[in-house]
């Protein structure tokens with residue numbers, strides 16, 4: 001039951017690059033006067049998501065309403081970072097109407113939901129819902145599941161079987177905690193692909209959890225907010241492979257930052273970074289680039305082999321005009337080979 005005395009909080013989960021920040025941005029644009037506070041946590045040392053949301057320019061959303069939690073996974077720093085941040089928000093003289101929490105793509109949502117049961121917070125905030133954003137084309141391509149059919153069969157046979165990959169485990173953790181699933185990037189799926197994604201996704205959901213499709217995370221806020229789940233009181237129905245562990249780590253993934261100085265053109269930069277997923281298994285690339293002769297900063301976003309870029313704002317005086325990209329992949333990513341390849345090819349261009 002929804003408790004009207006408490007501030008609702010929505011946890012947005014979903015794997016790296018699924019479209020969480022994009023969805024939140026769309027939500028801000030359609031907030032309809034609701035005062036939203038955002039708590040953002042991302043993996044990797046370049047704070048891209050917070051910058052994008054701070055620069056949203058949406059009326060009623062000031063930079064003070066966007067709180068970034070330092071690098072480190074939100075689900076592992078609950079007591080040190082997350083709870084004090086929530087506490088500060090609710091102690092404000094003008095507390096927000098709704099708190100939106102974007103977890104890093106590698107975070108487990110359940111420990112976070114559990115944190116809302118802590119004494120100082122539980123009387124004042126409730127988890128209105130856990131929204132899992134799914135990268136439709138990545139699911140269709142089998143990124144999280146070795147074979148869609150095989151996984152269904154395997155899960156029916158024994159749901160407790162170990163996962164074939166850390167990606168699948170995260171996918172399962174995030175979906176099985178969800179109150180709503182958003183199958184994002186619908187524009188990149190045909191009917192058949194969308195149906196496949198729904199089938200795969202449903203295999204991981206709790207009973208009755210709905211899935212909706214979105215492009216650029218665009219949904220009516222009434223679909224996303226006001227779910228009234230009270231998830232902190234309903235933990236038992238949300239299975240996790242880490243139930244019982246107080247500790248879990250992110251040894252399965254790693255990230256590093258590359259600096260490339262100024263690049264000749266957006267295309268020259270894309271030529272450098274687009275092959276990284278096929279050559280080195282890079283999962284996610286994001287950051288800001290300086291382009292020769294351009295006053296504006298280029299935002300660069302890569303999910304697997306798919307890249308997008310746009311100029312967002314002028315470089316500020318104090319900012320070094322340089323290109324800084326965070327590179328994320330599974331553990332074992334060959335950092336020095338990637339650095340060498342980038343340096344060699346940039347020099348040759």
Ligand SMILES: Nc1nc2c(ncn2[C@@H]2O[C@H](COP(=O)(O)OP(=O)(O)OP(=O)(O)O)[C@@H](O)[C@H]2O)c(=O)[nH]1
Nearest residue numbers: 015016017018019020021022105185215216301308
């Ligand atoms: N074609 C297409 N691209 C999308 C859509 N939604 C998001 N993207 C793109 O996907 C990339 C990743 O989007 P983000 O919103 O940054 O994803 P995220 O889940 O916040 O990423 P992390 O914080 O790194 O986990 C960006 O280049 C987006 O522009 C969509 O519906 N369709």
